[in-house]
Amino acid sequence: MIRTLTTGLALAALMGSAAFAETFDVKMLNKGADGERMVFEPAFVQAAPGDTIRFLATDKGHNAEINKGMLPEGAEAFSGKINEEYEVTLDAEGVYGVICKPHYAMGMVMTIAVGDVAAPDAFLEGRVPRKAKERFEAQLGNL
Template identity: 60%
Template sequence: MFPKLVVATGLAVMMASSAMAETFEIQMLNKGSDGSPMVFEPAYVKLMPGDTLKFVAADRGHNAESIKDRSPEGSGEFKGKINEEIEVTFEVEGWYAIQCKPHFAMGMVMAVEVGDADVPEDFLEGRLPRRAKDRLEAAIASAQ
């Protein structure tokens, strides 16, 4: 009887934690609510491990993908197709930078914070288009 109780308890915990996970929609837009061109809206989100982002292709010509070397170690990368929705579940705590590949140089990026993590010192270092860097800085500042 005891082993069944352990299994049942383990299943209940797993079901409760997955039930608490949330899905948040991110719009991929040609023009944001403030008039800015080529944006993810919102440009910053804070998640808990296990939460999911659903990137909605509200306007044509966009995708969502991780920016190389701007995700926590062990989190893996993702790449959505142009004009298609993609859902990504974030399990690893830390900061993530997301881009729309066709509009990266125009600054179409967003920042995702999972858990309570400090922004890595090198998060904005290296090669980033100026507009992308400016928008990531603004997204990080909105988190503070």
Template identity: 75%
Template sequence: MLRTVVSGLALAAMLGGAALAETFEVQMLNKGADGGRMVFEPAFIHAQPGDTIKFIAANKGHNAELNKGMMPAGAEGFKGKINEEIEVTLDAEGIYGVICKPHFAMGMVMTIAVGDAEVPENFFEGRVPQKAKERFEAQLANLATN
């Protein structure tokens, strides 16, 4: 009997950590609620390690992928296919820059901050179109308020 109780408590403890993880849904849209074109909604998420982000292809022609160089050290990249949903679980703390490859130059980007994240100095190294950079900077301003 004691063995059954102890086993049950151990199982509950293991599952309890998984139950605390959150799933965020992100819509990939041609037009956002505020009238912006080619957007992820929401454009900024503050998540915790182990949380899942589900990208939903609400409109055709979009994907979600990590931009090269815009992820924490040790994080695994991801690249969704056009018109398909993708679910990713983020375990490494830091800042993730997500883009829609076909609409990157039009500024279709989003930022995910995982844990106690700070923007790395080299976040904007490499090719980042002006519209995308402006949107990333606006999204990163959310770190000060979260």
């Protein structure tokens, strides 16, 4: 009886961290609820280390990938295929900039914050299309 209890507790402790990890669904859409075209919805996600982001191919023709250089130090870049659901677990704290490659110029971008973080200074340095920049700036406003 005691032995069973101990085993049960050890198991619960082992599964503890996984049990608290969350999954966030992000739709890839031709048109968002607010009428904006080519969007990730939601366009900003506040996550914790170990959480998973699931990009849903709700509409056709989209993908989700890290924009070059827009990821925390030590984090791995990722890239989903067009028309496919894609799932990624983020362990490194920081700010991740995600784009849909075909619609980057049209501003199809989103931001994921992992942990309690601030927007990095250099996040929007370099060449970012105007519409994408506007949306990134609005998303970073959540931090």
